Amino acid sequence: MESFGSGDVKVDASDRDGGMKPLPRYIMSSVSWRDTMANSTEALHSALDSFRIELPSWGFADTGTRFGKFLQDSAASTLAEKFADAGQVHSLTGVCPTVALHVLWDLPAGTDLKEVQKLSHQFGVRPGSINPNVFQDQEYKHGSLANERPEIRKKALDHILDSVELAKQLGCRDLAPWFADGSNYPGTANIRRRKQWMSDGLKTVHKALDPTQRLLIEYKPFEPAFYHSDLADWGMALLLARAAGPQAYVLVDTGHHYQAQNIEQIVAWLLSENMLGGFHFNDRRYADDDLTLGSIDPYQVFRIFAEIRHYEWETGKPADIAYMVDQSHNLKNKVEAMIQTVMTAQSLYAKAALIDHQALEAARNEHRLIDAENCLKDAFETDVRPELRRWREKHGLSADPLRAFRESGYTERVAKERAGRKKSAVSYA
Ligand code: PSV
Ligand code: MN
Numbered sequence: 001m002e003s004f005g006s007g008d009v010k011v012d013a014s015d016r017d018g019g020m021k022p023l024p025r026y027i028m029s030s031v032s033w034r035d036t037m038a039n040s041t042e043a044l045h046s047a048l049d050s051f052r053i054e055l056p057s058w059g060f061a062d063t064g065t066r067f068g069k070f071l072q073d074s075a076a077s078t079l080a081e082k083f084a085d086a087g088q089v090h091s092l093t094g095v096c097p098t099v100a101l102h103v104l105w106d107l108p109a110g111t112d113l114k115e116v117q118k119l120s121h122q123f124g125v126r127p128g129s130i131n132p133n134v135f136q137d138q139e140y141k142h143g144s145l146a147n148e149r150p151e152i153r154k155k156a157l158d159h160i161l162d163s164v165e166l167a168k169q170l171g172c173r174d175l176a177p178w179f180a181d182g183s184n185y186p187g188t189a190n191i192r193r194r195k196q197w198m199s200d201g202l203k204t205v206h207k208a209l210d211p212t213q214r215l216l217i218e219y220k221p222f223e224p225a226f227y228h229s230d231l232a233d234w235g236m237a238l239l240l241a242r243a244a245g246p247q248a249y250v251l252v253d254t255g256h257h258y259q260a261q262n263i264e265q266i267v268a269w270l271l272s273e274n275m276l277g278g279f280h281f282n283d284r285r286y287a288d289d290d291l292t293l294g295s296i297d298p299y300q301v302f303r304i305f306a307e308i309r310h311y312e313w314e315t316g317k318p319a320d321i322a323y324m325v326d327q328s329h330n331l332k333n334k335v336e337a338m339i340q341t342v343m344t345a346q347s348l349y350a351k352a353a354l355i356d357h358q359a360l361e362a363a364r365n366e367h368r369l370i371d372a373e374n375c376l377k378d379a380f381e382t383d384v385r386p387e388l389r390r391w392r393e394k395h396g397l398s399a400d401p402l403r404a405f406r407e408s409g410y411t412e413r414v415a416k417e418r419a420g421r422k423k424s425a426v427s428y429a
Pocket of ligand 2: 178218253326
């Protein structure tokens, strides 16, 4: 069983259900999901009890833009340091038991997986989703699984298959590849043939999964490709996931949409197709900006959670969704930014837990538009901070994790230990 608590975190690293969520209370008791959701305080606490969010290892490292990196003395360089930082966030928030790992950045060839397991025990956080990297090597400049050259497609496929193997050995459920494949100029790529190569590759990857694993397919409209991306939107990801096999789902990175796109509608459609596998959370103002979740448009995140909660209310069962953060904080203190992100996610999720779904459904059916909209607005505008503080205290956590972190002196301590180290500006994370 997982437990909360600051300082030394007691997370059982042998808990390999792959899911980040312990059994929600309504499953363990005779209280039904709908009953639990009927009482708002109860619903809020119960929602927070089941909410888990995964941290990205790369969010603790020095990262930057294409114009350069800004280095921080306290940034993590090694896997041990990334685990240490993620462990801090988990010990203070209690809801981040897993860390997403990027294979080339975190688990380069020759990594002793026993050492990774040791880090899990030492820092109380275990490996979560495994992210293959088929975008940074020189060979991939024209793509990976969709590359015209068979030997490059094979190199990419072999790397992803190795990543599946790593995931199995580390007891990780989700494999989360992202493909930078695409082209920069009209006429330079056979889009249909590349689609077929991508699909063939994903089918082979799916065959390698064990029955408990999932393949989460992420899409992105542009960057690094600026004319066409092979996996540009949720429809393309959905088609390829369907073709790959029953354990393939779509991963929605909130930063990977055009400005006016209605992301919660995409979420609703994926839910109705039972194809929503997970999220990469971040916020954006212009493109894939990697800004802190909810820093630009918290109502957008709330509306996404509202769709998920409504689906759960209607179906009477929790959606099996991996909530993950995908942010690189170039200028903020990285651990603080991650704590801020997690607290924001919890707060917006808690607000969504306050929606009166019964009233919402009735208002919708009777075309009482203002009443229906206000069901969302009432919940969104509720100040959930006092209840969040109570929830944290109930679980033996600090009511204010950010303050607790600052008072711990962690940043100053690791900055001393890590400063002066020769930093690499070569790898992204
Ligand atoms: C690509 O922009 C992406 O969202 C993918 O998820 C990568 O794994 C991640 O960012 C790397 O930062
Ligand atoms: Mn992403």
